[in-house]
Amino acid sequence: MAKAYDHLFKLLLIGDSGVGKTCLIIRFAEDNFNNTYISTIGIDFKIRTVDIEGKKIKLQVWDTAGQERFKTITTAYYRGAMGIILVYDITDEKSFENIQNWMKSIKENASAGVERLLLGNKCDMEAKRKVQKEQADKLAREHGIRFFETSAKSSMNVDEAFSSLARDILLKSGSRRSGNGNMAPSTDLKTCDKKNTKCSLG
Numbered sequence: 001m002a003k004a005y006d007h008l009f010k011l012l013l014i015g016d017s018g019v020g021k022t023c024l025i026i027r028f029a030e031d032n033f034n035n036t037y038i039s040t041i042g043i044d045f046k047i048r049t050v051d052i053e054g055k056k057i058k059l060q061v062w063d064t065a066g067q068e069r070f071k072t073i074t075t076a077y078y079r080g081a082m083g084i085i086l087v088y089d090i091t092d093e094k095s096f097e098n099i100q101n102w103m104k105s106i107k108e109n110a111s112a113g114v115e116r117l118l119l120g121n122k123c124d125m126e127a128k129r130k131v132q133k134e135q136a137d138k139l140a141r142e143h144g145i146r147f148f149e150t151s152a153k154s155s156m157n158v159d160e161a162f163s164s165l166a167r168d169i170l171l172k173s174g175s176r177r178s179g180n181g182n183m184a185p186s187t188d189l190k191t192c193d194k195k196n197t198k199c200s201l202g
């Protein structure tokens with residue numbers, strides 16, 4: 001039987017508590033949004049397969065808790081990630097300032113070649129904006145990474161952001177060996193539900 005996908009990429013979302021990491025993943029994987037805030041405990045993942053450059057890319061997207069008290073658990077997952085998405089909230093200046101700390105955490109805990117992407121979420125809340133697009137553009141340029149403003153609520157740029165990161169990883173992996181990518185520790189998969197779309201390890 002033909003394989004259901006050509007590549008499996010493991011992505012990780014990090015950023016301060018409340019910036020919208022869980023909502024971005026739910027929007028991407030299930031095309032849904034909920035205003036209720038339930039803080040992530042530990043770590044969690046969802047899956048969606050996308051078509052990129054004629055290849056079926058299965059994205060295993062890991063959601064980390066932004067709260068400091070879960071740092072030891074969450075940083076343990078950086079190493080296996082092929083792409084890390086740094087998220088801040090455009091209405092929360094502190095969450096943007098903290099991106100520098102999250103960058104440092106990647107440097108300390110992730111694999112050297114990991115692809116990174118910066119997202120300014122909640123861009124539907126223009127009236128409450130505290131972080132200008134130019135500030136984030138500058139930061140992204142300094143780090144040599146891509147940047148999008150997104151809204152998990154309106155869907156704005158959510159698919160585009162995940163696809164762009166997947167494309168960058170695909171291009172990079174093409175220059176190494178093809179078919180690489182099962183980065184998930186096999187033991188983690190044991191706690192998945194039947195559809196294999198949601199796991200809880202917290």
Ligand SMILES: Nc1nc2c(ncn2[C@@H]2O[C@H](COP(=O)(O)OP(=O)(O)OP(=O)(O)O)[C@@H](O)[C@H]2O)c(=O)[nH]1
Nearest residue numbers: 017018019020021022023035037040066151152153
């Ligand atoms: N207006 C608006 N609200 C959002 C958006 N994304 C998330 N929210 C809201 O922000 C709150 C926090 O969202 P979460 O996705 O749980 O945040 P998180 O980053 O996963 O938080 P932790 O799990 O604590 O790290 C919730 O009340 C969401 O409804 C968005 O794009 N626009």
